[in-house]
Amino acid sequence: MWRAVISMQFIILSIFLNAIVNAQEGHHSPIETTIASTVATVVVGSEHEVACTAADCNERGSCFGTKAMPLCLCQLGFAGVRCQDTYCDSARDCSGRGWCMGTSSQFSCLCNLGFAGERCERETAPAGQITIATPAPPGASHRAPESGARPEQSGEQVHSPRHESGSRNGFGGESAESGGQFSGHNGMML
Structure with a gap:
C-alpha cells in the first residue's frame, strides 16, 4: 500500500515538474494545466493529502511531497530532514x-x-617541544613562571630532542618510562 502511494506521489510530482517546464516553454496540455492548477492538493487514489510547503522545511528549503511525508531540498548552508540544522x-x-x-x-x-x-x-607547545606535566619539586610554586624564569621552576618541564640528555630516549629530564605523561591532541596520551 505505502509503495503504491509513494510511487503515485512521485509520478504526480514528475508530471507536475514536466508541466512547469512545458508551461515555461509555452506548451500546454489539458492534463498538465489541471495538475498545475491543483498544486495545493495531491490526489492519490481516493485519498486527498495536502501538499507540503516551504514552512514544512523551516523556510530553509523547498518541499516536495505531502504534509504527512515531506521531502525537503535544503538551501545551501542548511541540513537535516526538515532543514533544521545549520x-x-x-x-x-x-x-x-x-x-x-x-x-x-x-x-x-x-x-x-x-x-x-x-x-x-x-x-x-611550539614545534619541536613537548610539554610534560610533572609534579612540582618540594617548595616550588604552582604559579605560572615569571618573566625570565625557567620552566622547571614552575613544576612544568619543556623538553626538546635537541637538548643534551643522559637518558636513553634522547630527552633531558624525566622520561616517559619514569612516569612522565605526554599529552597530545584532545588530551590523548601518546
Missing part, C-alpha cells in the same frame, strides 16, 4: 584555529598545528 562555522565553533566538520549542534574540530582542545581553544 552547518558549523570554523571561525565561530573552532575559535578560528581549525576546520569545523558537521552541524552547529553536533560538530568536531580539526585543529591547526599548534592548537588543541574541543574547540581549538588551547595553544600547544
Whole structure:
C-alpha cells in the first residue's frame, strides 16, 4: 500500500515538474494545466493529502511531497530532514584555529598545528617541544613562571630532542618510562 502511494506521489510530482517546464516553454496540455492548477492538493487514489510547503522545511528549503511525508531540498548552508540544522562555522565553533566538520549542534574540530582542545581553544607547545606535566619539586610554586624564569621552576618541564640528555630516549629530564605523561591532541596520551 505505502509503495503504491509513494510511487503515485512521485509520478504526480514528475508530471507536475514536466508541466512547469512545458508551461515555461509555452506548451500546454489539458492534463498538465489541471495538475498545475491543483498544486495545493495531491490526489492519490481516493485519498486527498495536502501538499507540503516551504514552512514544512523551516523556510530553509523547498518541499516536495505531502504534509504527512515531506521531502525537503535544503538551501545551501542548511541540513537535516526538515532543514533544521545549520552547518558549523570554523571561525565561530573552532575559535578560528581549525576546520569545523558537521552541524552547529553536533560538530568536531580539526585543529591547526599548534592548537588543541574541543574547540581549538588551547595553544600547544611550539614545534619541536613537548610539554610534560610533572609534579612540582618540594617548595616550588604552582604559579605560572615569571618573566625570565625557567620552566622547571614552575613544576612544568619543556623538553626538546635537541637538548643534551643522559637518558636513553634522547630527552633531558624525566622520561616517559619514569612516569612522565605526554599529552597530545584532545588530551590523548601518546
